[in-house]
Structures are given as structure tokens and as C-alpha cells.
Amino acid sequence: MNNPTTFTGAALIARALKGLGIKVIFGLVGIPIIQVAEEALALGIRFIAFRNEQAASYAATAYGYLTGKPGVCLVVGGPGVLHAIAGVGNASANSYPILLLAGSCETHLVGKGAFQESDIVSLLKPHTKLSNRATLGSISQSVTDAFRLSWYGRGGPTFVDLPADIIEGEGREIKTHRIPAPPLAASDPAKIQLIVDLLKSAKAPLVILGKGASYAQAEVPIRRFLNHARIPFLPTPMGKGIMPDSHLLNAASARSLALKQADVVLILGAKLNWILHYGESPKWNDSVKIIQVDIIVEELGRNNADPTFAVVGDISLVVHQITEALGSWKYQLSSPFIEALHESKTKNEAKAAIAAKSDDLPMTYSKTFDIIKNTLHKLSPPKDGGIVYVSEGANTMDISRSIFPVEHPRLRLDAGTSATMGIGPGYAIAAYCAYNFPNPEGNSGLKPCRKKVVCLEGDSAFGFSMAEVETMSRYGMDILIYVINNGGVYQGDSNNYDDWFQKQQQGILNKPGGLRSTSLGFEVRYEMIAEMCGGKGYLVRTPEELERATEEGFKATVPVVINVIIEAGETQKLKFAWQNSSSNQKLNLKL
Numbered sequence: 001m002n003n004p005t006t007f008t009g010a011a012l013i014a015r016a017l018k019g020l021g022i023k024v025i026f027g028l029v030g031i032p033i034i035q036v037a038e039e040a041l042a043l044g045i046r047f048i049a050f051r052n053e054q055a056a057s058y059a060a061t062a063y064g065y066l067t068g069k070p071g072v073c074l075v076v077g078g079p080g081v082l083h084a085i086a087g088v089g090n091a092s093a094n095s096y097p098i099l100l101l102a103g104s105c106e107t108h109l110v111g112k113g114a115f116q117e118s119d120i121v122s123l124l125k126p127h128t129k130l131s132n133r134a135t136l137g138s139i140s141q142s143v144t145d146a147f148r149l150s151w152y153g154r155g156g157p158t159f160v161d162l163p164a165d166i167i168e169g170e171g172r173e174i175k176t177h178r179i180p181a182p183p184l185a186a187s188d189p190a191k192i193q194l195i196v197d198l199l200k201s202a203k204a205p206l207v208i209l210g211k212g213a214s215y216a217q218a219e220v221p222i223r224r225f226l227n228h229a230r231i232p233f234l235p236t237p238m239g240k241g242i243m244p245d246s247h248l249l250n251a252a253s254a255r256s257l258a259l260k261q262a263d264v265v266l267i268l269g270a271k272l273n274w275i276l277h278y279g280e281s282p283k284w285n286d287s288v289k290i291i292q293v294d295i296i297v298e299e300l301g302r303n304n305a306d307p308t309f310a311v312v313g314d315i316s317l318v319v320h321q322i323t324e325a326l327g328s329w330k331y332q333l334s335s336p337f338i339e340a341l342h343e344s345k346t347k348n349e350a351k352a353a354i355a356a357k358s359d360d361l362p363m364t365y366s367k368t369f370d371i372i373k374n375t376l377h378k379l380s381p382p383k384d385g386g387i388v389y390v391s392e393g394a395n396t397m398d399i400s401r402s403i404f405p406v407e408h409p410r411l412r413l414d415a416g417t418s419a420t421m422g423i424g425p426g427y428a429i430a431a432y433c434a435y436n437f438p439n440p441e442g443n444s445g446l447k448p449c450r451k452k453v454v455c456l457e458g459d460s461a462f463g464f465s466m467a468e469v470e471t472m473s474r475y476g477m478d479i480l481i482y483v484i485n486n487g488g489v490y491q492g493d494s495n496n497y498d499d500w501f502q503k504q505q506q507g508i509l510n511k512p513g514g515l516r517s518t519s520l521g522f523e524v525r526y527e528m529i530a531e532m533c534g535g536k537g538y539l540v541r542t543p544e545e546l547e548r549a550t551e552e553g554f555k556a557t558v559p560v561v562i563n564v565i566i567e568a569g570e571t572q573k574l575k576f577a578w579q580n581s582s583s584n585q586k587l588n589l590k591l
Contacts, residue, residue: 009136009167013101014039016143017072021178023441024048024433026059026426027074032164033103036074046437048429048475051467053080057087058426058465059433061096065215066410066434067441069181070097070150070158077104077161078116081124086420088127088157093418095212095296097155099147100124104133106165124159133161136171144176152182154296155215184314186321187293191311195266195291196325198309202264204285204337205231206251210270211238211416212294218242218315219409219445222268225323230331232341234258236270237401240412241444245405246382252402254344259284261337266291269315271417272303279304293318352402362495362541362567365395368484369403369456371543375550376454382407385446388431389413392424393458395491395569396484400456408444411451422464425481428455429468432477452554455481459520460489466526470533472559480553481561483526489518492568497522527563535559 007015013036017025024046029037037047050056053075060071075084081102091098105114124131130149134142139162146158199205213222219242226233226243232251233243243250251258259265259277263285270276272290277283279290280303291309292300301307311318332338356370363371380386385408391397392415406412413427434442435451444451462483472479486492487500493515494500500515500522507514527537535558538549546564553560 006170006172008035008039009139009162009169009171010035011039012139012171012173013143013162013167014043014045015173016140016176018043018045019140019176019178020144020147022072023439024063024437025072025074026050026056026063026430028053028056028076028080029074030076030080031103032167033074033076033101033162035167036101036103036162046433047074048433048471050426050471052465053083054086054422055426055429055465055468055471057084057098057100058090058420058423059430060098060100061087061091061094062413062423062427062430063434064091064097064150064155065094065211065413066431066443068215068217068443069441070099070147071430072099072101074101075103076116077102077120078118080116081118081120085124085127086422088124088159090416090418090420090423091155091157092127094416095155095215097150098157099143099150100128100157100159101143101162102159103167104161104163107163108165121159121161128157128159129154130158131161132159133163134166136166136169137174139166139171140174140176144179148179151179154298184317185312186317187311187313189321189325192318192321192325195309195311195322198264198289198291199229199231199266199322199326200329203335204262205264205266205331206258206262207231207233208265208267208270208276209233209235209239209242210268211236212269212296213315214239214242214269214409216269216295216315217409217443217445218268218319221316221319221323225319228323228330229326230333231266232258232338236275237397237414238412238416239270241406241409244407246407251341251345253348254341256283257344258341261285261340262288264289264291266293267305268293268319271299272305273417275417360567362565363543363546364567365399365484366403367543368546368564368566369400371546372456372482372550373404375547376554379551379554380452385411385444386449386451387411388435388451388453389456390424390427390431390453391415391456392421393456393461393484394489395486396456396458396461404456408446410442410444421461424455424457424461425465425468425472428453428479428481429472429477432472432479453477453479455479457481457483459483459485459487459524459526462526463520466529469529469535469559469561473530473533473535476557477559478557479559480556481530481559483561483563484566485523485526485563486566486568487522487524488516488520488568491518491570491572492522493519493570494522495568523565525563527561530559530561533559535561538562539565541565
């Protein structure tokens with residue numbers, strides 16, 4: 001009698017991932033997980049090896065968002081997982097699905113101070129939907145269960161610990177079934193009618209489009225609904241493109257007025273958190289009625305929302321129900337609210353246009369982004385959906401958000417709910433993999449086509465993960481990176497080297513008048529990291545240099561870093577669009 005076929009634990013892990021349809025793994029290997037990565041490669045699964053587990057985990061979260069199913073990250077145990085926890089936290093905060101796999105010491109050595117020993121299972125339990133240790137007999141089921149739990153319901157991180165003796169041992173394969181897409185739920189018709197009646201009664205209705213709607217790939221029913229109902233809409237930063245930014249009813253350029261005047265707001269897949277000022281006055285109308293549609297029960301009724309008007313369900317199905325229940329009703333385009341929005345948009349866009357015309361050197365943020373935008377649009381018009389934008393850095397992300405239009409969904413990534421800095425290069429690599437690999441899993445609502453990934457990086461943010469430029473080069477990823485270099489976190493200390501150097505010396509001597517805590521190096525040559533890794537680098541100071549570098553960089557077949565020297569802004573007051581004016585109000589203490 002023949003013995004049943006056995007496989008190493010590493011092979012069983014790889015075969016389980018292959019059975020789940022995994023096409024790419026992000027990670028950084030070491031003993032003992034090298035064997036897992038090699039087995040995966042042998043099965044035709046791509047392994048993208050990073051320079052830091054943190055960036056690898058960020059890439060896996062972004063891949064989950066772009067594809068609508070869990071991204072996979074493979075790292076070593078102990079310190080490797082500690083680095084990857086950044087991605088776990090980011091995935092949890094943003095409800096991105098990610099399956100984290102990590103090696104660990106042999107089971108019989110637990111408690112003896114083994115190599116990189118750490119109780120990661122216990123550490124991750126509070127921060128994941130599942131945190132388990134696999135056994136040789138449960139490898140396939142453990143991986144499959146973790147994949148399913150990451151995907152179903154609220155997207156989020158799951159973790160499977162893989163001891164070295166399990167990876168190196170041998171066992172039989174237990175066949176598991178490929179996990180079908182999560183089941184979808186519609187809403188109670190009575191609740192839908194309540195929502196429809198509320199929308200019809202509104203004098204100033206507004207629809208907010210969140211990244212949850214983008215992750216749900218709900219753009220088709222949402223476009224049908226809004227084009228039919230003619231209600232103004234406001235996209236959140238990663239909700240851009242669900243409706244085209246060029247749409248006449250896009251209220252993004254009149255955001256403050258839209259939130260202040262709207263009396264009924266339908267929120268589709270957005271959290272009522274700091275990004276939306278918690279739905280509270282003074283940013284919002286005092287008497288606003290908020291309708292929430294989300295798959296995440298915990299978000300319903302949060303802050304200023306009324307759970308009476310909350311719906312748990314799939315956004316596509318619920319929006320379809322709302323559209324059908326509206327019948328022939330349409331919001332009047334001649335309403336005072338629409339007129340006020342158009343007036344505010346015209347005024348704000350005129351202000352932005354004036355700011356972009358500055359001829360000052362060093363260049364301003366507005367001037368820099370205007371040149372980049374206009375040059376890129378000549379090379380790839382927004383309607384074609386040929387560019388994926390990744391943006392991070394406080395000023396860079398905040399200012400660029402309203403300057404670069406997005407016409408299709410899932411073509412813009414940023415720091416998200418946690419405002420996590422360092423995500424840029426990892427997200428860019430994930431976007432490249434999602435859209436440019438054969439049989440791409442990314443979906444931008446268009447026929448599959450190759451996309452240029454464009455990173456807009458603050459110099460501080462770029463510093464977190466800039467070693468990943470080497471990763472891009474190694475895998476032939478022609479990603480275009482702009483480093484917006486003002487020489488500091490938020491702002492630099494001076495546009496003049498002699499002045500900066502004097503402050504540096506004062507600081508070294510621990511004397512007053514030294515560099516501030518926000519200061520970075522003066523005109524650091526970030527572009528050189530591309531050159532040293534086999535890419536191309538450009539140092540630019542003028543509009544002409546920036547336009548030329550953008551044209552050449554866009555057409556390059558290697559990673560490109562364009563280092564843009566802009567004004568330090570040392571005298572400007574720090575202020576960001578997300579800050580609520582209530583922060584200046586006195587606390588009312590009830591004793």
C-alpha cells in the first residue's frame with residue numbers, strides 16, 4: 001500500500017495560498033520563512049521582497065483595498081512582526097483586509113529564550129480579527145479561516161503564527177475550498193422608505209462618498225443614483241473618483257459651505273470621524289439629519305449621527321434600493337443650495353488659480369502642484385484613468401488633494417484614517433502590482449490598462465520608507481515620485497543656507513536660536529537615491545525644470561525621483577483643513 005503524499009509545512013502554506021487564489025505576497029524573508037517564499041514562487045505566486053516589514057505591510061493593506069480581497073504579508077517572527085504591526089494598525093483603522101503570516105521559534109523552545117522568540121499571538125489578539133498559531137495538521141485550515149475572516153464583514157487584519165518546526169515538518173495536505181466573495185445584504189424596505197422620505201423633504205441634501213464605498217466597488221449604482229437624483233455630493237479624500245471630480249454637482253471646492261448648509265446628509269461608506277469633523281457644529285449645520293449606510297455596525301450612530309436613519313448593508317444594494325424607491329423624484333437644480341454651492345466653488349477655484357500663478361522662487365506648493373498637474377494631464381488626461389496618485393505628508397497631502405482631479409474610482413491613495421506617514425512607497429508598489437501585473441486584480445471601473453503610479457511625497461514622509469525605491473528598481477517598476485522638499489516637518493527653517501547653517505551650529509552647541517524640532521536637512525538630495533538604485537533622479541528649482549523633469553520622468557521605464565525645492569515656509573502659521581475650530585473653544589467642565 002502506497003504512503004499518502006506528504007509535503008513540508010512550507011509547501012502546505014504555499015499550496016493553501018495558491019488554493020485561495022493569491023497571486024502576490026508582500027514581505028521580507030529570513031529564517032525560517034524563506035522556505036515559504038520559495039515554495040510560493042515555485043507555484044507561480046509572486047513574492048515582492050521589501051527592505052522593511054513596515055512598508056511591506058502597508059503594501060499588503062493597499063493591495064487589499066485596491067482589489068477588494070485580502071492582501072498577504074509574510075515576515076519573520078519577533079522584530080519582523082513588530083515592524084509589520086504598523087500595517088496591522090493601519091488596516092484595522094481603515095478596515096482594509098490583510099492576512100499577516102509570520103515565522104516563529106520551534107514550539108518546544110517556547111519559554112527558553114529562543115531566537116527571536118516573542119508571544120506575537122497574544123500581542124496581536126486585541127488588534128486583529130483573528131490571531132492564531134498553526135499546527136502541522138491545521139495549516140491549510142488556519143490560513144483559509146484567517147483569509148475568510150479578514151475579508152468577510154468589516155475588512156481587517158488577521159494573523160497566523162507559523163513555528164519553525166511546523167514550516168520544516170511534513171504533513172498531508174487537507175484540501176480546502178476557495179472562499180467565495182462575501183455574502184451581501186440589502187436593507188429593510190421600511191428603512192429605505194424612511195430614508196427616501198427624508199431625502200425628498202430636504203431643502204439642502206448632500207451625499208458624502210467615502211472610501212468604504214470605493215472599497216465596495218459601488219460606483220455603478222452610485223453614479224446611477226446621483227445622476228438620476230441630481231443631489232450634490234462631496235467625496236472624502238479616497239472617495240474621489242466614485243463620481244468624476246469634473247461632475248457639475250461635485251461640491252468638493254465648496255466643502256465648507258456644503259457641510260454648513262446641508263440639512264440632510266447621506267453618508268455612503270465614510271466614518272464620521274476627524275476627517276468629517278464628527279458631523280458636529282460649527283462645521284456642520286446645527287439641525288442636520290445624518291443618514292449612514294455602512295457594512296460596519298460600530299460606525300452607525302457614532303458622534304452626531306442618529307441611528308434612527310442608519311442602515312447596515314452592502315452599499316451597492318442599498319443605493320440601488322434607494323434609487324428604485326425615489327421613483328421619478330429629482331432634486332431641483334435651481335434650488336438656492338445649488339446656486340450657493342456654484343457661487344462658492346467659483347470663488348474658491350478663482351482663489352486657487354491666483355495662488356498657482358505665483359512667480360516666486362523657491363516655488364510654492366500651489367505653483368508646484370499646478371505645474372505637475374498640467375504637465376501630467378497633457379501626457380495622460382484624467383478621463384483616461386491612466387494615473388494612480390499616492391499622496392502623503394501633511395501639507396503635500398492636504399494641498400494636493402483638491403488640485404489633482406480623479407475621474408475614476410480607486411485611483412487615489414493617501415494616509416487614510418490614521419494619517420499614517422510612511423505609506424507612500426509601499427502603497428505605490430501595491431498599486432503597480434494591482435494594475436500592471438498580467439491579469440490585474442485591481443479594478444478602477446475601466447477596462448484593464450497599464451497605469452502610471454505617481455507618488456506625491458512630503459520630504460519628511462518620504463524619509464520613512466525611501467529605501468523602497470530600491471525595491472521598485474529591482475522589480476522594474478517605473479514609479480514616478482515627487483519629493484516636495486521644504487526642509488522640514490510641516491515647514492523648514494530657512495530658504496537660505498547660511499542662515500540655516502547658523503541655526504544648526506546654535507543647536508549643536510545647545511544655544512537658543514537653533515534648528516526647531518520640525519527641521520530637516522537643508523535641500524537634501526533625495527533624488528540621488530534613485531540614481532544609486534538604477535533609476536533616474538532630478539533636482540529642480542524652477543517651473544521650467546519641473547515641467548521638463550515631469551515629461552521625462554513620466555516616460556521613463558525605471559523609478560524616478562524628482563526632488564522639488566520649494567519655499568521653507570518658516571514664517572507661516574501651521575494650519576490644516578482637518579482642524580476643527582472647536583479646538584479653540586473653551587472646555588465646558590461639568591463637575
